[in-house]
Amino acid sequence: MKKIIISLLVVFCILPSIGLANEESFFRNLIVKGGAGSYEISGEVRTSQRFIFYSVEDGHKQFLAETKIKTSANGGKFVPFSIHVDIPINELPKNATLILHLYEKTTNGEIIHSYPVVLEVFN
Numbered sequence: 001m002k003k004i005i006i007s008l009l010v011v012f013c014i015l016p017s018i019g020l021a022n023e024e025s026f027f028r029n030l031i032v033k034g035g036a037g038s039y040e041i042s043g044e045v046r047t048s049q050r051f052i053f054y055s056v057e058d059g060h061k062q063f064l065a066e067t068k069i070k071t072s073a074n075g076g077k078f079v080p081f082s083i084h085v086d087i088p089i090n091e092l093p094k095n096a097t098l099i100l101h102l103y104e105k106t107t108n109g110e111i112i113h114s115y116p117v118v119l120e121v122f123n
Contacts, residue, residue, distance in 0.1 A: 026113040027102055028078060037087040039119050041100060044078040047071055049104050053111075056085055056119070058096040063087050085119065097121045 030043035045052055050073055056064040064085065072079045085100065092098070098119040103111045 025115070026104065027115045030117055032100075032117060032119055035120055037089045037092050039085040039100075040082065041085065041117060041119075042080065042082040045071055045081050045102075046076055046078045047073050047104055047113075048076055049073060052081065052102060052104055054083060054100055054102050056087065056098065056100050058093040058098055060096070061093065063091065063098070093122050095123060 026046050028044050028046075030041065033040045033042075050070060051068045052071055053066055053068050054064075055062060055066045064087070069081065069083065071081060083100070087098075098121075100117040100119050102115040102117060104113045106112055
């Protein structure tokens with residue numbers, strides 16, 4: 001069972017977060033630096049929207065609520081973005097994976113182009 005979970009993490013979280021997702025992805029070239037609650041995430045986004053959104057959770061608890069960041073949308077071309085995340089060390093999960101969810105929203109508020117990024121795995 002543990003091997004299956006690890007395989008799913010690799011396919012759905014780790015490969016996309018290192019830029020090995022399909023060419024239709026709206027996020028690419030993601031790099032995560034840091035640890036122990038302090039993370040720098042950088043990458044590129046292809047969007048015609050003026051904003052992208054993110055939240056941080058471990059599947060059970062939300063550590064950062066939805067946050068909106070402004071992009072320099074460029075007609076569907078990839079543009080750089082960066083995010084800094086700080087979570088107090090005493091609030092970090094145990095035996096869990098901390099995940100940053102990147103996404104866009106439609107004008108109706110629906111989440112689209114969701115993209116999970118593993119920040120850190122805690123054992």
